[in-house]
Amino acid sequence: MMADTPAEAKQMAESAKAPETNESAGKPDDKTAEKPTAPVNAQTKSMRPIVLNENFLINPAEPFETLDTQTAKAYYAEDKRDPGRKLYALICDPNIPVRMNVLDSIKGATLRGMLSLVSSGPVKWAPQRRKCMALIYERPLGGPVIKDGVKQLSHISEYDFPGFIFRPLIRAISELESRGYAHRAIHPSNLYFFDEAKEQIVLGDCLTAPPGFTQPVLYETIPNGMADPNGRSEGSANDDVYTLGSTIVFLLVDSHPTDRLSDDQVLAAKIEKGTFSLFCTNTRIPAPLLEPLRGILNDDSSLRWGVREIDGWLNGIKQANPQRKPTEKGDLPYEFMHYEHVSPRTIALAFSKNVPEAIAALKDGELVSWVRRILHNPSLSEAIAGIVDGRKPAGDDITASDEFIIAKVCILLDPSAPIRYKGMSFMPESIGMKYAMELLAKNDLNKITELVQSGLPEFWIAAQPGPPNSARLKFLHKLYNQAQSFLGINEYGFGIERCIYEFNDGIHCLSPLLRSDYVIDIENLLPALDEVANRIDPKHLPVDRHIASFVVTQHNQSIDPHLKALSSSRISTKLVGVLSVLALLQWRHKPGPLYGLVSWVGGLLGPVINTYHSRTTRREIEREVPRLVRKGNLLDLFDLIDNIERRQTDNTDFHEAKSQYNEAEHEIKEIESNSAARRRLYENKGQQFAAMSSMFIAMMIIMIFLVLETV
């Protein structure tokens, strides 16, 4: 019953097992997952166990290679309060965001059919010399279901599949659905035997990577399979059910019909034949399983079986299995890139990957005619012709570019497919994750911004069949309105960074300053910056666009005045903004004294101090700063630097001084330049003085004469 794995799954499993260069380099012990499985080098061996949340010890010297995932390494872990408890830790790749929203929802909970997440949190991971997210799981004692590319299911009959696999896994999907999330990482390599006897199968981790990131195209629904791994949707239980069906088919058959097909060929085959037909025709699937698989692998999500139907089937209740809608196909093929397409969806797939050829094909008008005459879809034909004919002359306008035209045509040909533009392909819901992942991969983000601002997402929304006011479309409309408004403002707290933090719940701060930290909540931001202060060039500002957006998203009050100050082109105002944001966070979250950070900020405040006009005030502040640095209190520093009374006094005194200076200058000029007039004035004064003197003398003499005469 066990057979070779499909090429993608093999590759995935192998990559998951590839030892990291400096951590482990030996052959794994393949007997059990109970014991650490790989020898480690001397450096790692000498490392001490790392403590997580005071109670859990993670030992970097004891890796579990068999429990590694594609995006996380597994290590031995221990609960100090209960050393007998079997645990292991997954240390996440810091360049791949963790699904924090799901993590918060399932942490500490016991989910049936799924590994229980016992604890989590960032740890200083010595082997990588930075902080990484660590997840502590209950250890699956039976190891993985696929080990070294070989299925470990020889002890299970295919007739036991419903109870052995369907039941526990559908419970896990149901548990997650009740919390509002989907697993999105259901594939054979992520299934484990929870018990040593290998009788209980559970789903593995779904938190260490974005939804669907680790899923091979084979297991994904057609729309998500077309999307880049970092552009797949959060999905729902409906998507999980489909991937579970694909996984079960893979576990059941010896030779999978898609073994030799590339991803694009798998997608084309799924579109043309339908997943169920592709997977289950000419394969040895037990007859009792065909019915549920037909329902589960339905490519139309609205007709697909859900958790309830599978539960009913497991309980022996016959479920209705709606007939699959026939795929829109042409009677005669349309040839493009040496392939005879019968479905517009495969044409869209091929167009998106061959833009120059697609433009040439559109110009010759054959596609429009094929859609009208062969596909019998005149409205689609007119819409495509409208796009081609209404094309503006090429210029700077991106809406006139070949890529944009082809993206629109692809949306019309296959509305449920992801948005495909300039080599990117992502579901519209995943715009935030796309930004984050491309940023972490140091790729060009302008393409995404260009796409959002071009209005292509709105075109995608408008092209969707069904009611335009559905919850999903309303959500997407709001999402892209928000994204456009964020991208339209080139200030701190807005732009691409804001999109990243606003649209990815709980994503860690991606600031280059915090490269070696893993800050997932705002309470830890200031302590992290306090540590950064000890290793960074003090000329850098401690708040950048990422930190500003991270704070805006996580702080539950408006900080608009701070953002305005931060965005100022004047360095002094910007520095006041930096200080005020940090002081606000210290005031709000009370992380204790921050000596390093206060020292760092204090050293940058020269330009702010110089905004005071009075040099005496400046000197007073300069004398005071070192004292406050030693207190580690940003609030005091802020009060010293931007005290409203001091500033008002300084301004008033300055204006007074200015008018004094001007008055003095005016007087000096008057004295120096107006000498003739002044001379006349002084002469007049002299004449008056002479007259007064003469009168005084006369009066004195007259008085003397009068006195003499009287005597």
Added chain:
Amino acid sequence: MATDIPETEQTAGQSKKYTPRMKLGMILALLTVMFFSTSSLLLIFFAMLPTFVAYVIDRSYNRSNTICVGAANLCGVFPFLLELWLGQHSIAGAIIILTNLFNIAIMYFAAAFGWMLFIAVPPVVVSVQRVFDQHHVVNLKAQQRKLLEEWSKAVAEDVKDSAVLKETLAKSSDKKTDKGKADPKVSASELANTPPNAGQPVPPTPPPANGAPPSPQPTA
């Protein structure tokens, strides 16, 4: 110390016009004096001739020349008026006084002294005022220097051609070339070199008493 300078000098020709009532009063006073003492009027008329001349030719501000000469002239005439009033108080007595050349000389020399006073005093006053002005300018410049020192050159931003500003700027540029320092008074840049975690930590202070969150001032 700003003093308003009259735009035009008030000269004799432009002197304040006497109102008809004042003129009538003066004529009545003259007639009264003539009625009671014609001799005194005769003496005053001839003895005060220099004053009348001064009045006619006076172009000075507020008729200072007339006042100056008149007061001195009266000073020379008054002893003889007393002699007339207390002695032979008649026209003959007045003529006796007036015909004595020595008496006339005393009266006219007194007027000359007044004129001399009018000529000599104003230049002295001008010189003294000029000295005061020089002192005042020195004080004003010192005040400006002080203001510049306290408030930097921004305080003189409205008077870019200020001599004190130029002088201060020239001095500071000399200092720059001498010491290679932009502004020795501003030592904020030194703070940048303060090592992190410098000094002994002390317990943190409580948040501001008013409990208000920090917010940047628009003045910054």
